[in-house]
Amino acid sequence: MGLQKSGIIGHSDGGIVALRLAASHAVQPEFVIAVGAHWVLPENDPARQIYQKINLEKWRGMFGNQISVYNAENPEPDFEKLFKAATHMWLGCDEDAYPGASVKNIRCPLLVVHGDDDMLVSRQQAFELAEQVKGARLLNLPFAKHTLLEDMPERVFPFLQDFMNHITA
Structure with missing residues (x-):
C-alpha cells in the first residue's frame, strides 16, 4: 500500500491477528490497539x-x-x-491460533482494551497481556461488553485518540 507509517487497531479476532503480526515483526506498526483479544486461550x-x-x-x-x-x-x-x-x-492451541509467549516480542506501543463485562475475554486475560509487553497500557472500561466499540464509541474513541496522540508526540 506504500504507507510510511501505520498502526493496527484490531477487535476480537482482528486483535489476535494484530498481536501476531506485531510479535512476528512481519510488519512494523507504529502502534497496536488490541480490543477484546485473547493472546492465549487455555x-x-x-x-x-x-x-x-x-x-x-x-x-x-x-x-x-x-x-x-x-x-x-x-x-x-x-x-x-x-x-x-x-x-x-x-479452538487451536498452537502458533496458528494465539500468539502466546511471542507477544513479548512486540516492540511498538500496545494498548490493550477490555470491557469489564466481556463474556469472551476475562479481565485477568487482558491484564496478563498488558503485563507481557514492555510499556503496554491497559484500558479496562466498566459496564462494557465485548462489542464495546459498537456499543459505546463515544466513550472509547477519546481514549484511543489520546493513546495515538501520545505515540506521535
Whole structure:
C-alpha cells in the first residue's frame, strides 16, 4: 500500500491477528490497539466452550449482515472457508491460533482494551497481556461488553485518540 507509517487497531479476532503480526515483526506498526483479544486461550477457559458451540448456520443467524458485507466487499468471497479458519484459530492451541509467549516480542506501543463485562475475554486475560509487553497500557472500561466499540464509541474513541496522540508526540 506504500504507507510510511501505520498502526493496527484490531477487535476480537482482528486483535489476535494484530498481536501476531506485531510479535512476528512481519510488519512494523507504529502502534497496536488490541480490543477484546485473547493472546492465549487455555484449555479450561470458558470462552472455549462458547466457541465450540458455534457452527456456520448459527453464525449466519447471528451475523447475517456481516456476512453480506463480507460477500459484497470481496472479489472471491468464500465465507465457509473464512469460518473454518476462524474456528481453527478459536479452538487451536498452537502458533496458528494465539500468539502466546511471542507477544513479548512486540516492540511498538500496545494498548490493550477490555470491557469489564466481556463474556469472551476475562479481565485477568487482558491484564496478563498488558503485563507481557514492555510499556503496554491497559484500558479496562466498566459496564462494557465485548462489542464495546459498537456499543459505546463515544466513550472509547477519546481514549484511543489520546493513546495515538501520545505515540506521535
